[in-house]
Amino acid sequence: MxxxxxxxxxxxxxxxxxxxxxxxxxxxxxxxxxxxxxxxxxxxxxxxxxxxxxxxxxxxxxxxxxxxxxxxxxxxxxxxxxxxxxxxxxxxxxxxxxxxxxxxxxxxxxxxxxxxxxxxxxxxxxxxxxxxxxxxxxxxxxxxxxKYNLEDTIIIGGSEIPQITNQESIAVLVNKQRSLKDEYVPTDLVQPNIPFSFAGESEKKWLREEAARALEQLFEKADQENIQLNGVSGYRSYLTQKSIFNWNVQEQGEEQARRYSAFPGTSEHQTGLAIDVSSPSVNNVLHESLGSTKEGQWLAKHAAEFGFIIRYPQDKEHITGYAYEPWHIRYVGKEIAAEIMGQNSTLEEYFNESTPVSTR
Ligand SMILES: [Zn+2]
Incomplete structure (x- = not known):
């Protein structure tokens, strides 16, 4: 031996x-x-x-x-x-x-x-x-x-805002500095079986399959606890973002439009991983006041159990680029959601807190 x-x-x-x-x-x-x-x-x-x-x-x-x-x-x-x-x-x-x-x-x-x-x-x-x-x-x-490295997942040049290369990732980070490609459309969009705030067919009812299934479970849990939630706005195509933006340019001029509406390609809704939800108790409005209702509080407390985060929390505008949106939830998977919501953090902070020691 x-x-x-x-x-x-x-x-x-x-x-x-x-x-x-x-x-x-x-x-x-x-x-x-x-x-x-x-x-x-x-x-x-x-x-x-x-x-x-x-x-x-x-x-x-x-x-x-x-x-x-x-x-x-x-x-x-x-x-x-x-x-x-x-x-x-x-x-x-x-x-x-x-x-x-x-x-x-x-x-x-x-x-x-x-x-x-x-x-x-x-x-x-x-x-x-x-x-x-x-x-x-x-x-x-x-x-x-x-954990992917932020710098490794963008292409700089060729477009006004750096474009991301990992748009299929469940953990994709889209914000005002990281744009999706114009033509990006998720290949697995489905309509989750949840109540919506409006009737009829619409792309706003779509989410990527994994996010849709998780959302159904989140809504089911809410229902069991007598919390009434409605889906308001899910997937938003590049073309829809563009027409909203152009309409705002026409109405308010380009400078104002750029300040107050998302530049086409920078809406997280284009990933098919984000959805705005509200409650009949506030007439399904997307307003800060949702955050102080029992529905909004229930959502913040339980979203992570199903892989969702409150994407734009209070007092994080300097990090996310967006004011508090208690209605906008984003699917990132249970592991990341637990970490972010557990630390009262954001997706931006999740990626910036440590630089990967090894890259491809
Ligand atoms: Zn939203």
């Missing part, structure tokens, strides 16, 4: 340097742009060897990753580097092939023998999972959050 492995120390190396194992002379470990400062991977030739230590398992005190929690972008890679702390306080990089990894839940990523973790297509913004590493009877854990 192999319980030890040879490590080679280069002359003058500082004690915290990670050392490349020379047990396999040709092993190459991909360089890790995310290595913590001061940690250098250097290849040490067998001939330059100055000290050789046999590390026995009983000399290992602990194993650890350099971080406990990292954030990486969808579809990206991350090189896992595990260290062992020896009883003499030396920190040594563990040979990747000796580590047993377990991913929980397992469908979100794969890890190759060299420690390279690659996210699967199932891993989307908002997901969090754990990587448990086991080596010589010791275990440690790294928590990974998947």
């Amino acid at each position: 192999l319980k030890s492995r040879f490590f080679t120390y280069s002359a003058g190396a500082i004690i915290s340097s990670s050392l490349l194992l020379t047990g396999c002379a040709n092993t190459s470990i991909p360089s890790n742009a995310n290595s913590p400062e001061g940690v250098v991977q250097e290849e040490v030739e067998q001939s330059n060897q100055t000290t050789s230590n046999v590390i026995k398992s009983d000399e290992i005190q602990n194993i650890f990753f350099s971080e406990e929690h990292i954030t990486i972008s969808p579809e990206s890679n991350y090189l896992l580097v595990l260290y062992s702390l020896l009883t003499d306080q030396t920190e040594i990089q563990v040979f990747p092939e000796d580590i047993i990894y377990e991913i929980q839940p397992s469908n979100l990523a794969v890890i190759e023998d060299n420690g390279l973790l690659t996210l699967s297509n199932d891993a989307v913004t908002g997901n969090t999972f754990d990587v448990v590493a086991t080596y010589e009877g010791f275990s440690t854990q790294l928590t990974i959050t998947v």
Whole structure:
């Protein structure tokens, strides 16, 4: 039973340097742009060897990753580097092939023998999972959050407002600085089975399938608790936004129109993930006063349970660009909704609070 492995120390190396194992002379470990400062991977030739230590398992005190929690972008890679702390306080990089990894839940990523973790297509913004590493009877854990990078999801130039490239993402961020493409129409628009404030067919009754199903559950829960809600305005096509904007330009002049109405392509309603809701108790108006009704308060309290957020909360205009809209709810999925509503935060803050350490 192999319980030890040879490590080679280069002359003058500082004690915290990670050392490349020379047990396999040709092993190459991909360089890790995310290595913590001061940690250098250097290849040490067998001939330059100055000290050789046999590390026995009983000399290992602990194993650890350099971080406990990292954030990486969808579809990206991350090189896992595990260290062992020896009883003499030396920190040594563990040979990747000796580590047993377990991913929980397992469908979100794969890890190759060299420690390279690659996210699967199932891993989307908002997901969090754990990587448990086991080596010589010791275990440690790294928590990974998947979150796209704002700068990586826009194209600047070619249009007045930067255009987003991830319009299909459930976590897409559309605001006055991030426009949808003119021609963008979601492919899975459906009409949720909920009461609306108006009769007849209209695109305003449509939402993307996932959001529609979640909305039905939200409304069902409201109904069970004797809270009456109505859908007022869901999907809004680019053409509708354009005609509203042009009408305002005609009525008020371009300067006023630009100040008070959404520039075509910047309405979140075009994603099919947002809907304005109100209540018969306030004649289905879209007004701030909804926020202080029992319906508005119920909505703010329970929206996140079904994956929705109050997209434009009170006192966040400087962040969202919009005044308080207690009626405008946005589907982002349960994980993101719980975080945003739990922290009284916004979608903008969700993406700005941390910059992903790894990008595609
Ligand atoms: Zn709205």
